[in-house]
Amino acid sequence: MSYRDDLIETDISAYLNAQENKSFLRFITCGSVDDGKSTLIGRLLYDSKLIYEDQLVSIKKESKKSGTQGDAVDLALLVDGLAAEREQGITIDVAYQFFSTNKRKFIVADTPGHVQYTRNMATGASTSDVAVLLIDARYGVQEQSRRHAYIVSLLGVKQVVVAINKMDLIDFDQSIFNTIEVNFRKFAKNLGFSDITFIPISALEGDNVITLSDRSRWYKGPSLLHFLEHVDVEKNTLELPFRFPVQWVNRPNLDFRGFSGTIASGVINLGDSIIVSSSGKRSNVKEIVTHAGNLKTAREGMAITLTLKDQIDISRGDIISSGNSPMAQADQFQAHILWMNEKELFPGRQYLLKTANNTVLASVSNLKYKIDINDFSEVAVKTLALNEIGVATLVLSAPIAFDAYSDNRKTGSLIIIDRQTNETVGVGMLDFALRRASNVVWQELEVNKLIRAKQKNQNPALLWFTGLSGSGKSTIANLLEKRLLDLNRHTYILDGDNLRHGLNRDLGFTKVDRVENIRRVSEVASLMVDAGLITIASFISPYKAERQMARNLLGDKFFIEIFINTPLDVAESRDVKGLYAKARAGEIKNFTGIDSEYENPENPEIEIDTTKVSANQASEIILSYLKDNGYLSGYNL
């Protein structure tokens, strides 16, 4: 079924070839009971000639029996499905309708306007890229309209069309149209829509639905169908980082080990570096396998099978991401929850939580509040009933990789399943990760060093790298930081490069200036540790006293001295930056090791002999130290 096209009769293969490149759009229609949703969809089907004769005969017959339009054909009857609702004259579940034009194929989720069916609307919105909100021109923005707008925004729909319907009943009065637009924009300001388009229509008479109407010459925008045919909804998901939830390990024989799944966001190319959650292991893409042949590039939405250059253990539940944008992992979250079952939510009870490709046990530990969707106010509650939306803390039995729902609908969404009945009882949208100490009971906590650190799932410390110029401090520090980042830790490196150019621009290399340099570094580092960061300071720091000063400032527990031990002759022979040569030539004064002393640390926490271990090994040694001494809680390699 599609637009009648002369090509069908004259050249069917040309027609099919042209139809093959149609794009795809899923949208949801919502509105109050009598706003005319079903009539609008019926109109789209009818006017694009998508109704077969027998269907038309059948609805003409029914229009007389149960229709609401007198002798005229009641287009809503094309859409309303189940027997019960045909009698009641309202839609009571989500129905999916299909139609296509020469440009696009459309899937319409038709969802009910009744208060108690919030869940159905959320269902329809979850897969929609655009929402068409119907407003009855006679009544303007109603409580229901606000509710529907809120639900579609909660489900992450960014593009909204406000179809102001029944314009024929108010003689296409532009001022009424404008007033509704102003009112709608005012309340929708905070709903996060990227784009709102207002179109005056009459679903019953067809004005501005398929073509522009003569009855509203003042209206200069597109018809509804024109808008739906042209709206761009692809851009965002392609620009997001690559995410590939592994569905199934494809192992036809011992020589092939592929990972099958659908790309949740972004683009992947042959050879791209990837990182696996939860292991943190890295590799590169070897092949992008499909039945139709291997690809060089694949994008969001494609169902593919990846093979990797290295043998890494990956199973269902893991997510393969771009090496440049690893995913965060956590086992405690704040989430928006929409309850979908008659049996209310029990905080503390264990439910199954299912994400794109992972299922874990979880419970709601703290229901913060319920959102009253009439006025968006926050109400303290003990539970959530059917169709209620709340904000809660989710505690999971194991950490999962995730993105915030507002960033990525595929990797930030979850459903909640009852363990006894296996019903889907609720759904959630992740806001952000939380991590609270297990010994803390429920009470309002002051934000302090401990809380900030727990939120980051780590114990902060200052890792103080000391050693001669050219000893390898920065190289090792950078490698270490990358490894920590892989493990989703929060870090920062302080070194001569980022401090001497700004904060310490006024300091030279005399002893006095060196002491002041280290004092400032210590103070800045102390603030960063207080903020919960694993902070890496990489400075020659030749004097014991200054290093001791830093240690005293932070306290033993938070100070880890790492001596990068490279003998002077070795460092000088490396002379990466050519500084030793200059110092020997007398062009640089006060150069440590040449004409300024270096005092070896006596009891550093870690000593690295760079003549014996590589930079990579050194960073692993430091990582093991952090792990063994409890700086990385939930450490999983």
Place this chain on the structure above:
Amino acid sequence: MSTIKEFLVRVDAYAATSGQSISTLSRKLLNDGKGIARLKSGGQCTLKTLNTAFTRLDKFENEFFGKNNLNMSHLERLEAEAIHIMREVVAQCENPVMLYSVGKDSSVMLHLAVKAFYPSRPPFPLMHVDTTWKFKEMIKFRDRRAKEVGMELIVHINPDGLAKNIGPFTHGSAIHTDIMKTQALKQALNKYHFDAAFGGARRDEEKSRAKERILSFRSAQHRWDAKNQRPELWDIYNTRVNKGESIRAFPLSNWTELDIWQYIYRENIEIPDLYLSKKRPVVEKDGVLILVDDDRMPIGPDDIIKEKMVRFRTLGCYPLTGAVESKADTLLDVIQEMLLTTTSERQGRIIDLDSDASMEQKKEEGYF
């Protein structure tokens, strides 16, 4: 002169594919929102302006079509969705099966299964519920295709029905369908303890289907509760069932009949010859043309067997499936005829002519 013409043709083509309006493009190409309109109505411009505009158009086209290589058409989207659903069921259910009814939708589903698990073979068997009244050609086609893709084929016939010699001519279509199809399917699912069954149903086939989930839950009695379906959000599917309960998975839910035909055409998928017209012996019964497929067909004194150019729009039990007269003997002709036709697909199928809501009722009772 001709360069202006060429320019306008390319602008129109680019406007159509990129979805930008002519006036927007005019502004971008000629720094003048009405420039293209003027050229179209016979206006002129300097060669320099035209060259600049051509350079800009080249750039736009490159950018757009470069990105366009990554565009997914609606068929590719539907294919990816179906593959996702199949993999999800296979990864999570213990004992899935694919119900294979030999029709065009089953052919598409089988093709998608091969794609979904490539290079592995689809890790589940095919099952055909045979009423013993299927077209002979369907049975041959079924056995050959199963062998070609290398999948196990389970054929189930209701032994009770067989013993009682149930048939559409003797017992009527309602009893035949109930015993040989609905009851037989339940028997087979119970016998092999399947906890998930793929079916080729589509939401566009019939109004009550439009509300069915992609993963549709069935009680231990195989009943569908339309009012109490599991919510289905995003592409997260709840596959969990208790013992005895099961899931029907419909990977083609979002396909329309045209999508199916287009995909068959694009992927060159093999379908039974019955879909193509040729001279076949038929008898007209109550205004419906029935193929004389074997000698169980009762030929009354008034029945005249005629050779007619006919084909079938759906395949099922031959006594219950009306043929349509047609000259369409190639796939393209069939698609063309389908597109030009004005009656919907189910018209040929006899079961749901009774009442408007009959399908819904049948589904609640366990008909697939």
